[in-house]
Amino acid sequence: MSELLSKATELDAADPLAALRSRFVLDDVVYLDGNSLGALPAGVAERLQDVVRREWGELRIRSWDESGWWTAPERIGDRIAPLVGAAPGQVVVGDSTSVNVFKALVAAVRIAREGDGAVERDEILVDATTFPTDGYIAESAARMTGCALRPVRPEEVPAALGPRTAAVLLNHVDYRSGRLFDLPGLTAAVHAVGAVAVWDLCHSAGALPVELDAHGVDLAVGCTYKFLNGGPGAPAYLYVRHGLQERFDTPLPGWNSHVEPFGMRPGYTPAAGAVRGRVGTPEILSLLALDAALDVWEGVDIAAVRRKSLALTDFFLECVARYVPEGAVECVTPLAHEERGSQIALRHERAGEVMRALTARGVVGDFRHPDVLRFGFTPLYVGFADTERAARTLAETLPA
Amino acid sequence: MSELLSKATELDAADPLAALRSRFVLDDVVYLDGNSLGALPAGVAERLQDVVRREWGELRIRSWDESGWWTAPERIGDRIAPLVGAAPGQVVVGDSTSVNVFKALVAAVRIAREGDGAVERDEILVDATTFPTDGYIAESAARMTGCALRPVRPEEVPAALGPRTAAVLLNHVDYRSGRLFDLPGLTAAVHAVGAVAVWDLCHSAGALPVELDAHGVDLAVGCTYKFLNGGPGAPAYLYVRHGLQERFDTPLPGWNSHVEPFGMRPGYTPAAGAVRGRVGTPEILSLLALDAALDVWEGVDIAAVRRKSLALTDFFLECVARYVPEGAVECVTPLAHEERGSQIALRHERAGEVMRALTARGVVGDFRHPDVLRFGFTPLYVGFADTERAARTLAETLPA
Structure with missing residues (x-):
């Protein structure tokens, strides 16, 4: 040897x-691609059978209440919260990472412009080396909020910040190089110019401590199919810190985020809390597979x-x-x-x-x-x- | 008797x-809520087990290619296409109905404003009696494109149309009353003023012929969990007719809609065809449950x-x-x-x-x-x- x-x-x-390995279905392959698609946790297949055969097949429509489907996005968000250093009530699950980047960036610009008086904030900074979808969506968010998009290398962010900066979209860990960025320092720098920070946690959550609350992060998004093992294309999550929730003005005000979704009101009144980040009906099968997958984090x-x-x-x-x-x-x-x-x-x-x-x-x-x-x-x-x-x-x- | x-x-x-009933898992309940959540088709549970245990559990990341996950949104779109009277290549599955209404309406306004010369189109008409999410999302689409939103009753649409109309969001069947609207006549009226029609098919597709192509519909969205029996919160679909695909300028340009998604290009260049309606990574488990559910339409x-x-x-x-x-x-x-x-x-x-x-x-x-x-x-x-x-x-x- x-x-x-x-x-x-x-x-x-x-x-x-070491014993945690038995919580997954694995073979003799050395699987070093869990940062793209996490391996299958052992309990998921069985749970999903129950969801399909009993919750959908037998209870049908009653499951929205009786099986807790309706509140699953915020309940599962609260299960992810401790993994990203968030107190309950700030994380909601649903939609793709791309869609959540859009929600977060547009909301960030709107927050940054509130009560700003003379200062016109018209610039979004984005990590120039980011996973492409963040850059594409940031370009659209900029276009639709009348901002310019300015791609800068992460190390150049502090120097690029200024009174015109509305929002900054950053990666906690770079998808290609695996570089970990200074979340506390960059967040503080963004705040120092009165702008709002949006962090993409796709490549950090589940692999290292994130500590969103401790570092005063404003908004964050992440996927759940990498280090969180939620399954192919499992729904993403959105973090909105407590202090900003009242000001979170979403560009996707779907009925699931309404204060009274079954009131069928013609006018939109947003719910309080993380629920405000919801949009349409959640993809329950993918969502509850993620729920089961999160069991591996027990202890x-x-x-x-x-x-x-x-x-x-x-x-x-x-x-x-x-x-x-x-x-x-x-x-x-x-x-x-x-x-x-x-x-x-x-x-x-x-x-x-x-x-x-x-x-x-x-x-x-x-x-x-x-x-x-x-x-x-x-x-x-x-x-x-x-x-x-x-x-x-x-x-x-x-x-x- | x-x-x-x-x-x-x-x-x-x-x-x-009558024999089609055996394609579903049913009991002695009289289930008249398939317009909210369709009953479970017989083959879904088994298919989903295979997706979880073999495609995710054994093949893992290889399934994006080998199990056809990557192309599932457009492949399944083509399975829905005949049910809504669409030739192949115009329907793509993914995201919620609300998110698709946003894509379609913003794109509709952008199309309507192209090459319009002197006419400033700054109004979106929406069915005032619509399922609320359509109205909420239309309000956001209006706000973000600099339009006014004008809610009108469906019967008032022809009179409300004019040179300022950019887009019109209509329901094929009203969710509350069950009223079926005149899709061919209203589409023609919208076109007569140079505006773009977006149809919500949630309560018609799978229950009656829709004939999108035959009636020249521009854009349409629909859910798949009602008469299409795709499962709780199953992903919605977006129809973009062939003639408009080149001009479909999405507000959600996620990497899945890029012409070369794995090229990791910093600049966004949209793919051709229905794929342009994709955004982020699709929720594969929900998507493939829908795929299996569509088997009931065989013949x-x-x-x-x-x-x-x-x-x-x-x-x-x-x-x-x-x-x-x-x-x-x-x-x-x-x-x-x-x-x-x-x-x-x-x-x-x-x-x-x-x-x-x-x-x-x-x-x-x-x-x-x-x-x-x-x-x-x-x-x-x-x-x-x-x-x-x-x-x-x-x-x-x-x-x-």
Whole structure:
């Protein structure tokens, strides 16, 4: 047994989260793509059968009340809340991340312009390296609120902020590089100029502590199908902090966000609280699969998850350094812990081809255009032996 | 056996669609709420198990390609297309009805304003009696496009149209009264002033022929959980006719509608065709439950569905007239076939209480604020004996 394999075995034996792997349906594949689609939690299939056969099939329309369907978006939001450092009543689940970015950014601009007197805020800043949908939706939000959209690199945000800034859309962890940004510092900088911060948590929630309340974040959105394992295309969530809820003026005032949805009133009066972020009828089957998936978090400490995440990515880098010839790949992810999310991105000019070969050998990561091999580490089910095998297989797979 | 019960038995025996009932999971309840939540089609639970256990659980990320997840919104759209009289390539599934109303109305205003020269179109007309969410969303679409929203009763639409009209949002069938509106005539009237028509098909699709292509409808939206039986909160659909697709300028340009979604381009370039109506990652579990649910339409002629729908509602009215004392309820639904959808709405001052009592006796309809008893007739699984029983039970239930 190689030295690194022995070390992996020791690390697995000492891992306080090791038993959590049994909460998922897994095989002998090393699955390092949980930052794209989380693995299937063990209880989901059974729960969904009950939802379909009994709640829909037998109770039918009565389930909106009797099975708690109607209030599921806010109830499940409250289950996500502790994972992102939010007190109850501030997170609501529904719609896609893209749709939630639209809600949040338009609402952010409207909030920033309130009572601002002489200052005309007409600029939205967006991370220029963001996952594209955030940029596309930000462009539309800017167009529809009469703002200009200004893409800037995250490190340039502080200098770009000013009295014209209405809202800033930032990523907590970059989808390609895995870089973790300074959420407290950037939020404070945005607030210092009177603007509103919107954070995209897609690549951080479930992998590391987010602490939205503690850092005074205004609005945040995130998906639930990556580190939260909610299933393919599981509904996204929207966080609106308590202090802004009364001022949250949504561009998508669907009937589910009405104070009296079954009153069938011709005029729109928004509900109080996180419910204000709802729009139309929620996709119940996807939503309740997510609900069941969240059971895996029972008793899990997100700080322990973060410790394991860093240990896994450190160990992966150690194994890559040992197994892969120097210069064969370039690590794009920051080495400093405080700047690292829960993935390692390696640059290789033939990354697409390398990832196909790796997948064929049972190590699944993904490829991000044009040249990035992306390896996501979900601490709930990835172990150190998996990590060693991934690096070893990578070394065997790389073209000579 | 009463005369009407004998008649019901004869009608059921002669019903060419009677066998379709076996395609659903039903019990001895008379389910007249399929216009709110359609009953469970027989194959859905099994299909969803396969999606969860094999496609998500075993194939995981590979299912986006290998299980056809990525293209499901347009593929399933093409399965709905024949039910609304649309040639392939014009319907895409995803998001809620409310979100699709927003996309369609904003896009409609933008189309109407193109190349219009001197005419400033700054008004959106909306059915004043619409299901509330359409009105709320129309208000937001108006606000964000610099239009005024003008609610008018459907019969007043022709007179209200003018050179300032940008877009008109109409219901094919009214959710409360069950009134069927003149889609061809109103569409032609909207076109005559150079405006764009958006139709809400929630209460017509699956119950009667819609014929979008034949009548030159511009844009349409609809839900899939009523007469299409797609499951609770199943994703809605958006129709954009071929001739307008190049000009469809969406307010929600999510990455799923990009011409090259995995190119990760910073700039947005929309895809051609119905795909342009997509936004973010689709909620796959809800979407594929709908896919399975659409199997019940195999070999079904929508004209035959319409014939049975009218026969059922005629027979219900006949039974109500016989069993219920004159004046005890008032029928809100038009008697003329050309003005009737697939429901009967009866007004009663204690409608909420009456519906609770009916439900307790195994006849499930619903109550719409403030005084409407709503009975929806889904021709695929409701029979004439069910209909007789519903009217008889209603008579027994009404307060003396």
